[in-house]
Amino acid sequence: GDSAASDALKKMTKANFVAGLSAGTSGINPNLVENGEFIVAQRGTVTSPGNGVYLTDRWKNWQTTGGAVTITQDTSGIFAEWGTKTSMKIDVTTAEGSVASGDRFIVVHPIEAQNLQHLKYGRSDAESVTISFCFRSPKSGTHYVALWQADGNRYIWRPFTVASADTAEYFSLTFAGDASGTINNDTGLGMNLIFPLMAGTNFEAGSDNTWAADEKYGAATIQNLLDNTSNNIYIGRVKMEVGTTATDFNFESYQTELHKCWRYFERWTFAANKWLSTAHALSTTGAATPFWLRVEKRAAPTFAISDATGGDFFTGGGFSAMTDISADDLTKEGGRIFYSISGGGLGQDEAVNARIDANNPIDWSAE
Secondary structure (H helix, E strand, O other): OHHHHHHHHHHHHHHHHHHHHHHOOOOOOOOOOOOOOOOOOOOOOEEOOOOOOEOOOOOEEEEEOOOEEEEEEEOOOOOHHHOOOOEEEEEEEEOOOOOOOOOEEEEEEEEEHHHHHHHOOOOOOOOOEEEEEEEEOOOOEEEEEEEEEOOOOEEEEEEEEEOOOOOOEEEEEEEOOOOOOOOOOOOOEEEEEEEEEEEOHHHEOOOOOOOEEOOOOEOOOOOOOOOOOOOEEEEEEEEEEEOOOOOOOOOOOHHHHHHHHHOOEEEEOOOOOOOOEEEEEOOOOEEEEEEEOOOOOOOOOEEEEOOOOOEEEEEOOEEEEOOEEEEEOOOOOEEEEEEEOOOOOOOOOOEEEEEEOOOOOEEEEOO
């Protein structure tokens, strides 16, 4: 009797746990989208981004167009009805009125491949996913959301209908699982979630909710949302989850979302006259200091600084301006920053204080 009761309790507990997962109440966030509420924006405003440039954290663009946009983290509460004050705003600053066959401007969220293994692509029981989001468009009518599988070079798209221009609306779309798909179990790109804001005929093909080879974003009715400088597009509250039902959005703290974003991108900013580190002089013209990143990155990051001469040393002899700031020995956990000056002046093996100018951020990117 006790054994039977114990087994029943275990089954009930498991059932409740699974139900909690699907309802998003178990403490585990089922959302495959990172920064879907757009509350993290380490790069700030992005003006006229080039092709492949990252925008608000974990979101980028792919484009071939004469048009241009400014991307901001909007905090005006466009989607406040759905419980969020933040969104991505795409402000058209240079219009593209004539769309050539190879033109496109798409807003993309890349998802790491190892985070998608439970979708079981390539199997007969591949999982469906449901994508829910808030959207405000300058045009009514048919719009699209697409998925593109990187390892298998396969796509699927679904249409949604904007009822009223310049009106905040909520949508949910279910996408079929891909029994013929491929998502490698690695740290590379597994899938792009795509909002096409403009695309030419090279990117139009296929059928609704049907996986196929290549990269397409919709049928021949893709709107051109970049055709007027008065156009503003807003995207918010994006969620992608396993199953055929859209559940409530899983709101997370800023710190939680920031840590997720740091796996891919980390920006260091500096206040005026604040020391970055004590460096070890390796010669009379150079010094180095080891560093550790805030979280382990997806891969060894790249280093970028706004001004590679924007810093100085302080030694017993006073201040010496830096002539170069670089990094080497980079791993997923950290590396070494190397500082140079011209004309000598550092004492071999001495400790020197190094500082970076204010408004001269260092970026570590493992996107």
